Amino acid sequence: MSQVDIFSKHAAGSKGTERAPMPTQPPEERVKNFREVSLGYSPETARREASRCLQCRHRPCTKGCPVGIDIPGFVRLVAEGDFAGAAAVIRQDNTLPAVCGRVCPQEVQCESLCVLGRKGQPVAIGNLERFAADWERENREDAASKPVSVNGKKKGKVAVVGSGPAGLTAAAELNRLGYGVTIFEALHTPGGVLAYGIPEFRLPKDILAHEFKELERQGVELRTNVLIGSTLTVDDLFAQGFQAVFLGTGAGLPNLLGIPGEDLNGVYTANEFLTRVNLMKAYLYPQVDTPLYLGKRVVVIGGGNTAMDAARTAVRLGSEVMVVYRRSRENLPARREEVLHAEEEGVEFRFLASPIAIRGDEQGWVEAIQCVNMELGEPTENGRQGVKPIAGSEHWLPADSVIVAIGQGPNPIISRTTPGLETGLHGVLKVAPETFMTTREGVFAAGDIITGGATVIKAMGGGKKAAQAIDRYLRHKNSRLIGQSIGEV
Amino acid sequence: MFKILEKEAVAHNVWKYVIAASDVAKKAQPGQFVVLRLHEQGERIPISISDWDRDAGTITLIVQAVGHTTQQLAEMNAGDHILDLLGPLGKPAVIEQVGTVACIAGGVGTAIIYPEARRHQEVGNRVLTLIGARSRDHLFYQEELAAISERVLVATDDGSYGYKGFVTDLLRQLIDDGIHLDQVIAVGPIPMMQAVAELTKRHDIKTIVSLNPIMVDGTGMCGACRVRVGDEVKFCCIDGPEFDAHQVDFSSLLRRSQLYERSGTSCNSTENMGEGCDGQCHK
Ligand SMILES: Cc1cc2nc3c(=O)[nH]c(=O)nc-3n(C[C@H](O)[C@H](O)[C@H](O)COP(=O)(O)OP(=O)(O)OC[C@H]3O[C@@H](n4cnc5c(N)ncnc54)[C@H](O)[C@@H]3O)c2cc1C
Ligand SMILES: Cc1cc2nc3c(=O)[nH]c(=O)nc-3n(C[C@H](O)[C@H](O)[C@H](O)COP(=O)(O)OP(=O)(O)OC[C@H]3O[C@@H](n4cnc5c(N)ncnc54)[C@H](O)[C@@H]3O)c2cc1C
Ligand code: FES
Numbered sequence: 001m002s003q004v005d006i007f008s009k010h011a012a013g014s015k016g017t018e019r020a021p022m023p024t025q026p027p028e029e030r031v032k033n034f035r036e037v038s039l040g041y042s043p044e045t046a047r048r049e050a051s052r053c054l055q056c057r058h059r060p061c062t063k064g065c066p067v068g069i070d071i072p073g074f075v076r077l078v079a080e081g082d083f084a085g086a087a088a089v090i091r092q093d094n095t096l097p098a099v100c101g102r103v104c105p106q107e108v109q110c111e112s113l114c115v116l117g118r119k120g121q122p123v124a125i126g127n128l129e130r131f132a133a134d135w136e137r138e139n140r141e142d143a144a145s146k147p148v149s150v151n152g153k154k155k156g157k158v159a160v161v162g163s164g165p166a167g168l169t170a171a172a173e174l175n176r177l178g179y180g181v182t183i184f185e186a187l188h189t190p191g192g193v194l195a196y197g198i199p200e201f202r203l204p205k206d207i208l209a210h211e212f213k214e215l216e217r218q219g220v221e222l223r224t225n226v227l228i229g230s231t232l233t234v235d236d237l238f239a240q241g242f243q244a245v246f247l248g249t250g251a252g253l254p255n256l257l258g259i260p261g262e263d264l265n266g267v268y269t270a271n272e273f274l275t276r277v278n279l280m281k282a283y284l285y286p287q288v289d290t291p292l293y294l295g296k297r298v299v300v301i302g303g304g305n306t307a308m309d310a311a312r313t314a315v316r317l318g319s320e321v322m323v324v325y326r327r328s329r330e331n332l333p334a335r336r337e338e339v340l341h342a343e344e345e346g347v348e349f350r351f352l353a354s355p356i357a358i359r360g361d362e363q364g365w366v367e368a369i370q371c372v373n374m375e376l377g378e379p380t381e382n383g384r385q386g387v388k389p390i391a392g393s394e395h396w397l398p399a400d401s402v403i404v405a406i407g408q409g410p411n412p413i414i415s416r417t418t419p420g421l422e423t424g425l426h427g428v429l430k431v432a433p434e435t436f437m438t439t440r441e442g443v444f445a446a447g448d449i450i451t452g453g454a455t456v457i458k459a460m461g462g463g464k465k466a467a468q469a470i471d472r473y474l475r476h477k478n479s480r481l482i483g484q485s486i487g488e489v
Numbered sequence: 490m491f492k493i494l495e496k497e498a499v500a501h502n503v504w505k506y507v508i509a510a511s512d513v514a515k516k517a518q519p520g521q522f523v524v525l526r527l528h529e530q531g532e533r534i535p536i537s538i539s540d541w542d543r544d545a546g547t548i549t550l551i552v553q554a555v556g557h558t559t560q561q562l563a564e565m566n567a568g569d570h571i572l573d574l575l576g577p578l579g580k581p582a583v584i585e586q587v588g589t590v591a592c593i594a595g596g597v598g599t600a601i602i603y604p605e606a607r608r609h610q611e612v613g614n615r616v617l618t619l620i621g622a623r624s625r626d627h628l629f630y631q632e633e634l635a636a637i638s639e640r641v642l643v644a645t646d647d648g649s650y651g652y653k654g655f656v657t658d659l660l661r662q663l664i665d666d667g668i669h670l671d672q673v674i675a676v677g678p679i680p681m682m683q684a685v686a687e688l689t690k691r692h693d694i695k696t697i698v699s700l701n702p703i704m705v706d707g708t709g710m711c712g713a714c715r716v717r718v719g720d721e722v723k724f725c726c727i728d729g730p731e732f733d734a735h736q737v738d739f740s741s742l743l744r745r746s747q748l749y750e751r752s753g754t755s756c757n758s759t760e761n762m763g764e765g766c767d768g769q770c771h772k
Contacts, residue, residue, distance in 0.1 A: 187575075187706065187708075188533075188572070188573040196710075226575075227576075232512060252708070252709065254711070256722060263717060264744075269711060269712035275706065280533070288532075289531050289558055293748065411708065413709065
C-alpha cells in the first residue's frame with residue numbers, strides 16, 4: 001500500500017475502524033502489584049491506530065496541545081512505520097514524550113479537538129505519543145541525544161531550581177541554547193511530582209531515571225539535597241556566578257481540610273502517603289526502612305489526579321477504598337482514564353459529599369469520618385459548578401485511615417528568603433507575562449509555582465518559554481555589557 | 490555522599506558524628522536540623538545540628554540510637570558515607586538579649602540546646618542550664634555547657650548524679666528561690682516539655698520548645714510534621730521547630746509521635762530520653 005493510499009480520505013482506514021484500546025493488566029491482577037497498568041501498543045496496533053488519522057488540513061488537534069506538537073506529522077510517521085522519525089518530530093516540542101503520553105489529560109486537550117471524535121472516537125494521540133517515545137527509548141538508546149558541544153564555549157551559567165517538569169524542560173532548553181546549566185533539587189531523587197507523587201503503576205520510575213541520565217549526558221549538572229532558600233539562597237547563586245536563576249519549585253505544600261480531627265493518627269495528606277510509597281518505597285517495607293501504616297478502610301477526600309493516585313495506591317496496599325468528592329462525577333478533575341481504572345480496581349465513589357469532622361478512638365486513631373451531602377448550585381466565577389451543603393444530611397462513614405487530597409499550594413521557603421520576590425494570590429510567584437521574570441531581576445519562574453497546581457504539560461510549556469526568555473534576557477544584557485565596556489575604552 | 494570524619498561515643502547509646510557537609514556548615518544556625526538518609530533503602534530522619542565549623546566545612550550531629558535508622562547509624566564509623574543529607578532545615582532560633590535564660594534539656598535534647606545556650610551567652614544573656622537524664626551514663630556535653638552557663642544543674646532518675654528526680658523539680662526550685670527568669674527554652678521528651686510549659690505558664694515566663702514530630706521530607710511538602718499551635722496548624726519543618734510552649738497542643742503532638750508504633754517499629758527511647766518522660770508515650 002502506498003502512502004497516498006493510507007492517507008487519502010477514502011482509505012481513511014479510519015471510517016469503519018474503532019479506536020485501538022490500550023492493553024492493560026487485568027484489574028484483578030494489577031491490584032496486587034505496582035507494575036504499570038497500561039502495557040502500550042504493539043507496533044502493529046500503533047500503525048493501525050495512527051492510520052485512522054484523517055490528516056486534516058486545518059490540524060485542529062495541534063491547537064489543543066499546550067506545547068504545540070506537530071501531531072498530524074508524528075502520527076503520519078507512526079502510520080508509515082517510521083517510529084524514530086515520529087519520536088524526533090515530537091521531541092522538537094516536547095522533551096518528555098514518554099511521560100506526557102502517559103499523564104497528559106488528552107481528553108480535554110488534543111483529543112478533544114480531533115474531528116473523528118465528533119461522530120466516533122478520536123485518534124488515540126496520547127497512546128501514540130507514548131508508543132513513539134517508548135520505541136525510541138527501547139530501540140535507539142542515543143536517539144534523543146544530540147552530540148554535546150564540547151568545544152562550543154558556554155554562553156553563561158544558569159541555575160535551575162527544582163527538577164519537576166518545569167525545571168527539567170527549562171534545563172534541557174537552556175542547555176540546547178548553549179548555557180551551562182545546574183539543576184538544584186531539594187529531595188534526594190529528581191523529578192518533582194513525577195518522582196514522589198505519580199505512582200510507579202502509572203509512570204514507571206525507570207522512564208524518569210532515563211530522562212535524567214540523558215540530560216546529564218548532555219552536560220546538565222544535577223545537584224540533589226540542596227534546598228534553595230536555605231542550603232544556598234538565590235543571592236548565593238548569583239554570587240557563585242550564575243547569571244540567571246529559574247525557579248520551578250512547584251506547588252508542593254499540601255492543603256488541609258481544616259476540620260476537627262485532622263490531627264488524628266491515620267490521617268495523611270496525599271503528599272505524605274504518596275511520598276512514603278513512591279519516593280521511599282514503603283510498599284516494600286520491611287526491605288526498605290520507611291514504614292507506612294494504612295488501615296483496612298480508607299477514605300480519600302478529593303477528585304483530582306492526586307486523589308485517584310492515592311486511592312489506587314491504597315487498593316494495592318490491600319485496603320478497601322472510598323473516594324469522597326463534593327461535586328458530581330462529571331465534575332471530577334482527574335484524567336478520565338484514572339477514574340475508569342480506579343473503578344475497575346474496586347474503588348468506590350461517593351459523589352456530592354463533603355467531610356466535616358473526623359472522629360478517633362481512645363488511642364487517637366481514626367475511626368470514622370462525618371460527611372454532609374451537597375447539592376449543585378450556580379456556576380461560580382471560575383466556571384465550575386458551585387456546591388452547597390444540604391442541611392440535616394450529616395452522616396458518619398467508618399474509616400481507619402483518611403487521605404486528604406484537596407490540592408497543593410506553593411512552598412514559601414524561597415519567597416521567604418529571597419528579597420524582592422513578590423507573591424500573588426495563594427502565594428504564587430508573580431511573573432511578567434511574556435518574560436516570565438519575577439519581580440526580582442534575573443530571577444524567572446514557571447510551572448506550578450506561578451500557576452498553582454496545574455498539569456505536567458503546562459509546567460513543561462512554561463519551563464520552555466521561560467528558558468527562551470532567559471536566553472533573550474541574557475543576550476540583551478550581555479550585549480549591553482559589551483556595549484558599555486566598548487564605550488568605556 | 491557525606492563522609493563521616495569522626496565518631497565518638499559521648500554517653501550510653503549516644504554518639505557524636507563530625508560530618509563533611511560544607512554548604513550546610515556555612516549556613517547552620519542554632520535551632521536548625523538536617524534530614525538524612527543513610528543508604529538507598531534508608532528512611533529520611535531529622536537530626537539537629539549540634540555544632541558546626543564553617544571553615545572546616547563540617548557539622549556535628551549527636552544521635553541517640555533509639556530505633557532502626559539511628560541504630561544503623563550507630564554501626565557506622567569514621568570513613569563511612571551517608572548517602573543523602575539535606576539542610577539546614579527549619580527556622581533558626583530567635584535569640585535576643587533578654588536577661589536570664591533557663592535552658593532545659595532532657596536526654597538527647599542536650600545536643601539541641603547546646604548551640605542555643607551558647608548563642609544566648611554570646612548575646613549577653615545569663616544562662617542557667619538544667620539537664621535531665623536517666624543516669625550518670627546518659628549525660629554528655631557537661632563541660633561544654635559549663636563553659637557557657639552560669640550554673641549547670643543536673644537531675645537523674647536514679648540519683649546517680651546531681652538531684653534525684655525530675656528536671657522540672659529543679660526548675661520549680663529555681664523559681665521558688667526567687668530567681669527571675671526572662672525566658673525558658675525546653676528541649677526533650679514531649680511530656681517533659683509539656684510539664685515545663687505548664688509550670689512556666691503559671692509563672693508567666695516566656696517559654697520556647699523545640700518540637701520533634703515525625704517528618705519525611707523536611708521541606709514542607711508532606712505535612713507529616715503538622716502540629717497544633719494556638720488555633721493554627723503549623724508545619725514543624727518550615728514554621729518551626731521552635732514554638733511558643735504555651736500555645737502548643739502537646740497531647741496531639743504526643744499522639745502523633747506514636748504513629749509508627751503500630752506498624753511494628755518499637756521504641757526504647759523512654760529509657761534514654763531522661764526523666765520527665767513517664768513512659769506513656771512509648772507503651
Ligand atoms: C499526585 C499527583 C498526580 C498528578 N497527576 C497528574 C497527571 O496525571 N497529569 C498531569 O498533567 N498532571 C498531574 N499532576 C500535576 C503535575 O504533576 C504538576 O502540575 C507538575 O508536576 C508541576 O510541575 P513543576 O515542575 O512546576 O513542579 P513539581 O513537579 O512540583 O516539582 C518541583 C520540584 O522542586 C523542588 N523544590 C521545591 N522547592 C525547592 C527549593 N527551595 N530548592 C530546591 N528544590 C525545590 C521539589 O522538591 C520538586 O522536586 C499531578 C500532581 C500530583 C501531586
Ligand atoms: C527537628 C528534629 C530534631 C531532632 N534532633 C535529634 C537529635 O539531634 N538527636 C537525636 O538523637 N534525635 C533527634 N531527633 C529524633 C530523631 O529524628 C528520631 O530519633 C529518629 O527519627 C528515629 O529514627 P529511627 O529509625 O532510629 O527510629 P524508629 O525505628 O523509626 O523509631 C523508634 C522510635 O522513635 C520514635 N520516633 C520516630 N521518629 C521520631 C521523632 N522524629 N522524634 C522522636 N521520636 C521518634 C518512633 O515513634 C519509635 O517509637 C530529632 C527529631 C526532629 C523532628
Ligand atoms: S516533614 Fe514533610 S512537611 Fe514537614
